[in-house]
Amino acid sequence: MDSALIRLAPSTKTVQCLAGDTVLAALEREGFALPNNCRAGACGECKTKLLAGEVDQGTVLDMALTTEERAEGYRLMCMAKPVTEVVEIEFGSLEAKPKLFPPRDRVLCVVTDAVQRTSTIREVRIRPVGEPLRFWPGQYLLVGDSQAGVSPRPYSIANAPRPDGEMSLLVALVPDGKTSGWLHAGLQVGDRITVGGPYGTFIGDPGTSTPVLCLAAGSGLAPILALTDAALRRGFDKPVTVLFSARSEADVFDQGLTSWWAAKHRRFTFLTTFTGLPAGAEASGSLVGRIPDVLPGLMPDLADHAVYIAGSPEFVDACSEAALGLGAEQGRLHVERYVAALTA
Ligand SMILES: Cc1cc2nc3c(=O)[nH]c(=O)nc-3n(C[C@H](O)[C@H](O)[C@H](O)COP(=O)(O)OP(=O)(O)OC[C@H]3O[C@@H](n4cnc5c(N)ncnc54)[C@H](O)[C@@H]3O)c2cc1C
Ligand code: FES
Incomplete structure (x- = not known):
């Protein structure tokens, strides 16, 4: 045919x-x-x-x-x-927009693994007991335990959907943070928890035919990993660059996965810029400085890039301004701001 x-x-x-x-x-x-x-x-x-x-x-x-x-x-x-x-x-809605999956409430999951990735980030892996949760890479879950007084908070899923339904969460410990504190210290491997989701629209656009730049700091890497995972798996053939901001080597995690992606996909590049290194560290070959400061030297023209940014509101706002200043188009700029909850 x-x-x-x-x-x-x-x-x-x-x-x-x-x-x-x-x-x-x-x-x-x-x-x-x-x-x-x-x-x-x-x-x-x-x-x-x-x-x-x-x-x-x-x-x-x-x-x-x-x-x-x-x-x-x-x-x-x-x-x-x-x-x-x-x-x-x-397929989809009347406008042919992809349908977001209706969120499910109280999806029973088991904590299959939990690993301290850095001094402040713990990876918690959960797997639904029943049907896997259907989600788009880049979306988040609401995780908490209302009965135990732990308010549900949004946490991005750090992987693309897997056949066994397992989902990885990268949780940064916030000082005096109730839910992040519980996810770090209260929750143990083997525990049962209920989550809600998926939520959010920070999802990749498979129609993008432009190079992709992803900017992340701390646990903001979570949805970026999910989007990258999905794009590389579907054979996206334009360059994908992830620029990660960390204070020092000790704050970098998932190097194994990102190194494997870089080895397997020539078009994938993972770069780290350090914000807490002593002066003169540039000489060793590493990038040093905040993303808004190093970006112009690395990628002076973003006019043809789709840009994805995730992390704290301050980080996202500063990086968005920098990307727009380098010619990125507003319509191709996608952000996930980890705004703190107003409620207890
Ligand atoms: C769409 C979305 C996705 C998110 N995804 C993730 C994720 O993948 N991983 C992750 O770790 N977090 C993520 N967050 C943030 C997360 O939902 C919580 O806000 C965070 O874990 C703090 O919750 P808490 O209950 O521990 O702290 P709270 O008890 O809500 O706050 C305790 C105190 O810390 C302050 N505070 C709250 N958050 C921060 C912060 N980030 N930095 C500094 N001070 C803060 C509060 O104002 C308050 O004074 C996401 C947020 C959103 C909106
Ligand atoms: S059956 Fe797995 S993507 Fe089609």
């Missing part, structure tokens, strides 16, 4: 599907975000209802697409290739 047309319902928008392309790849090429995870017919994340036409489903696991689901018209778009000139699928 040469090429086909994918029609999206209810918007009636159309997307060209080139010969040999899967429906997922065609949608992403034109900027329509469809949830996905394994891209190999094994997880079921990209399940979508086919309303008209037919696709070659290829080889997929029964676990990911049951016989009943097939009979109801569902297909896995990561492996589906059109075999009719037009296929119509259920």
